[in-house]
Amino acid sequence: MSALLDVRNLRVTFGGTAAVRGASLTVEKGETHCLVGESGCGKSVTALALMGLLARGGKREADALSFAGQDIRNLGERDMSRLRGDRMAMIVQEPMTSLNPADTVGSQLTEVLRRHRGASRAQAVDRAAELLGRVGITAPGLRLGQYPHQLSGGLRQRVMIAMALMCDPELLIADEPTTALDVTVQAQILRLLAELQAEFGLGILLITHDLGVVARIADRVSVMYAGEVVESAPTAELFAAPQHPYTRGLLTCVPVPGKVKRGEPLGSIPGVVPRIPPGFVGCSFRDRCAYAHAACKHDIPRQHAGPDHEALCTLPPGWTDRAAA
Amino acid sequence: MSDIPAIEVRGLRRVFDVRQGLFAKPRQVVAVDDVSFSVPAGSVLGIVGESGCGKTTLARMILGLLPPSSGDVLIDGQRLGDLDRRARARLIQPVFQDPFSSLNPRRRVRDIVAMPLVAQGNIAGDEVKRRVGEALERVGLSAEQGSRYPSQLSGGQRQRVAIARALVLRPRIVVCDEPTSALDVSVQAQILNLLAELRKDLGLTYLFISHNLAVVEHVASEVAVMYLGRIVERNESEALFAHPQHPYTRALLDSVLTPEPGLGVPDVGLGDTMPDPANIPPGCRFHPRCPLAFERCSHETPKLTPNEAGFVECLLAEE
Ligand SMILES: Nc1ncnc2c1ncn2[C@@H]1O[C@H](COP(=O)(O)OP(=O)(O)OP(=O)(O)O)[C@@H](O)[C@H]1O
Ligand SMILES: Nc1ncnc2c1ncn2[C@@H]1O[C@H](COP(=O)(O)OP(=O)(O)OP(=O)(O)O)[C@@H](O)[C@H]1O
Ligand SMILES: [Mg+2]
Ligand SMILES: [Mg+2]
Numbered sequence: 270m271s272a273l274l275d276v277r278n279l280r281v282t283f284g285g286t287a288a289v290r291g292a293s294l295t296v297e298k299g300e301t302h303c304l305v306g307e308s309g310c311g312k313s314v315t316a317l318a319l320m321g322l323l324a325r326g327g328k329r330e331a332d333a334l335s336f337a338g339q340d341i342r343n344l345g346e347r348d349m350s351r352l353r354g355d356r357m358a359m360i361v362q363e364p365m366t367s368l369n370p371a372d373t374v375g376s377q378l379t380e381v382l383r384r385h386r387g388a389s390r391a392q393a394v395d396r397a398a399e400l401l402g403r404v405g406i407t408a409p410g411l412r413l414g415q416y417p418h419q420l421s422g423g424l425r426q427r428v429m430i431a432m433a434l435m436c437d438p439e440l441l442i443a444d445e446p447t448t449a450l451d452v453t454v455q456a457q458i459l460r461l462l463a464e465l466q467a468e469f470g471l472g473i474l475l476i477t478h479d480l481g482v483v484a485r486i487a488d489r490v491s492v493m494y495a496g497e498v499v500e501s502a503p504t505a506e507l508f509a510a511p512q513h514p515y516t517r518g519l520l521t522c523v524p525v526p527g528k529v530k531r532g533e534p535l536g537s538i539p540g541v542v543p544r545i546p547p548g549f550v551g552c553s554f555r556d557r558c559a560y561a562h563a564a565c566k567h568d569i570p571r572q573h574a575g576p577d578h579e580a581l582c583t584l585p586p587g588w589t590d591r592a593a594a
Numbered sequence: 595m596s597d598i599p600a601i602e603v604r605g606l607r608r609v610f611d612v613r614q615g616l617f618a619k620p621r622q623v624v625a626v627d628d629v630s631f632s633v634p635a636g637s638v639l640g641i642v643g644e645s646g647c648g649k650t651t652l653a654r655m656i657l658g659l660l661p662p663s664s665g666d667v668l669i670d671g672q673r674l675g676d677l678d679r680r681a682r683a684r685l686i687q688p689v690f691q692d693p694f695s696s697l698n699p700r701r702r703v704r705d706i707v708a709m710p711l712v713a714q715g716n717i718a719g720d721e722v723k724r725r726v727g728e729a730l731e732r733v734g735l736s737a738e739q740g741s742r743y744p745s746q747l748s749g750g751q752r753q754r755v756a757i758a759r760a761l762v763l764r765p766r767i768v769v770c771d772e773p774t775s776a777l778d779v780s781v782q783a784q785i786l787n788l789l790a791e792l793r794k795d796l797g798l799t800y801l802f803i804s805h806n807l808a809v810v811e812h813v814a815s816e817v818a819v820m821y822l823g824r825i826v827e828r829n830e831s832e833a834l835f836a837h838p839q840h841p842y843t844r845a846l847l848d849s850v851l852t853p854e855p856g857l858g859v860p861d862v863g864l865g866d867t868m869p870d871p872a873n874i875p876p877g878c879r880f881h882p883r884c885p886l887a888f889e890r891c892s893h894e895t896p897k898l899t900p901n902e903a904g905f906v907e908c909l910l911a912e913e
Binding site: 305306307308309363366405406407408411414415419420421422423424426445448449450451452453454455456459460463478479480481482483484485486504505508509518519520522523524525526527529531532534535536537538541542 | 643646869
């Protein structure tokens with residue numbers, strides 16, 4: 270059986286600049302695949318490209334792009350918008366930009382169900398109230414009548430989550446869905462997503478900076494850097510034996526509660542993401558990499574560190590074990 | 595350093611009227627309910643708490659962006675209402691959570707950073723230029739990046755712009771509302787290290803709101819925990835993280851997801867019924883969700899019980 274979502278060698282350009290230069294990933298039914306990486310590396314653009322929601326001027330190419338076995342590369346806008354919000358739903362990174370400030374939360378939530386399912390107003394209101402309850406918003410009556418600016422950041426984010434779930438999607442693409450939430454609400458939302466996976470086999474592509482979330486809920490993790498997926502592995506393997514030096518660096522930057530030393534600087538990866546000029550060859554991390562050598566200026570092999578663990582790096586698979594020894 | 599606290603708030607309260615329909619009677623949402631604290635100059639007060647508990651509302655009142663329903667805000671010993679807009683801007687500046695929407699997309703970075711200086715109205719053009727250059731350098735942005743538009747920068751760079759704008763007037767106090775939640779961990783570390791460095795070099799005072807408890811533990815000297823509009827526990831950072839006293843604080847700490855695969859997502863037993871700020875429970879406002887609640891909690895309002903450096907508001911602590 271084919272994967273729920275199958276993306277091969279996705280590329281996105283804006284004018285002359287490449288925002289995504291080669292992203293491949295799959296999401297199986299019932300699977301959680303997390304996408305992590307430096308600010309600006311192309312995670313959101315990847316997600317928007319999959320949904321056919323790129324900003325004007327964005328151009329998408331891919332060797333394969335299929336949803337539930339259907340090639341969606343050449344679907345027209347009408348067919349795409351029929352899928353969107355229904356069988357594949359997305360939670361965008363900035364709730365404020367996708368909620369209509371002039372319309373109440375209630376009418377924006379119910380609109381989704383009425384458009385895709387032809388539900389009556391009363392049915393849609395019931396469903397909206399039910400979902401608001403499930404994402405931990407009490408007094409749905411009060412909240413349904415409010416405008417987005419009257420909600421706190423976390424309430425807005427939960428409204429967006431409820432909206433994405435209105436039609437019981439098969440695939441959920443969630444871009445930083447819990448960043449504005451406190452940790453107890455975050456835990457509640459993550460448990461809700463796990464329930465939906467168990468009940469309906471929901472597949473999730475989750476973009477997040479929070480490696481704690483990744484560790485706890487992902488089945489598989491892909492790491493992006495400068496527009497490319499540079500490493501992909503089952504979660505436990507990625508945390509135990511990261512291959513790519515960027516992944517290693519990222520993991521050492523996480524402040525762990527109870528282990529932080531106040532007054533000391535936090536670890537970070539020196540330098541900034543480079544601008545990748547057209548025609549660039551080799552590893553885009555090499556200028557920041559402590560292990561860079563001559564081979565990094567040429568084509569980089571995609572190496573297998575395990576049956577299901579790939580990294581785009583010249584270093585021999587398993588080098589980290591030796592580096593640690 | 596003076597003994598006058600950088601920030602002092604007394605009995606601060608803010609109520610919003612929310613209409614449920616054209617003809618329905620408005621309900622009152624109590625977003626901040628009788629909050630008092632002071633922040634000594636040069637220290638960092640971390641504020642954590644449930645989303646919707648009133649942190650941003652509190653920050654906006656301290657910045658003078660939102661009038662309180664009652665209570666006072668004193669900045670450097672002066673009542674906020676007695677300071678004119680320009681004097682206030684020289685004392686206290688914000689860094690907001692959202693680097694995307696808090697920067698004007700139609701202005702170049704250096705003009706955005708110059709705004710607070712220009713708004714002062716009495717600073718010469720080349721002085722403005724010099725100080726903008728200095729602020730950009732301080733936050734690690736190049737002159738070339740100064741001539742870009744916000745959309746041409748990454749999230750981390752945009753957050754640096756927001757920090758440069760907050761610092762350009764050399765304020766004494768910076769209110770940070772989730773300054774790093776949009777950033778990856780490496781850029782987050784760079785920004786936090788920068789904030790710590792600035793505090794050391796310039797003696798800044800921070801009010802630091804964040805959902806990331808490890809980050810708060812790292813930067814804050816004291817921490818206040820908010821629940822449903824009130825501070826329910828306050829203490830030195832170390833003491834609060836080592837032995838949290840309020841059951842809500844404990845629930846928060848127990849919900850933190852450390853990067854350890856295989857442990858799953860904990861359920862700390864708060865239940866799924868979140869509080870309704872338009873309908874605050876009697877007694878202890880946390881009692882309907884508290885795993886340790888007993889009979890008295892439902893009708894008796896807990897008093898403040900002092901701890902190392904602050905207090906906790908819980909009947910169990912009064913015993
Ligand atoms: N509409 C656009 N026009 C031009 N460039 C764009 C546009 N949208 C995004 N980009 C660029 O594409 C690159 C990738 O951006 P993207 O938003 O995908 O980053 P991200 O990985 O989601 O970062 P973050 O973690 O900060 O959200 C960035 O360099 C960004 O400036
Ligand atoms: N302009 C407004 N009109 C009506 N209610 C409001 C308004 N602004 C805030 N509120 C309400 O006040 C309460 C506190 O909101 P606030 O934004 O201060 O929360 P917060 O602690 O910052 O939450 P978060 O962590 O989610 O950002 C919420 O119930 C919110 O809906
Ligand atoms: Mg993004
Ligand atoms: Mg807020």
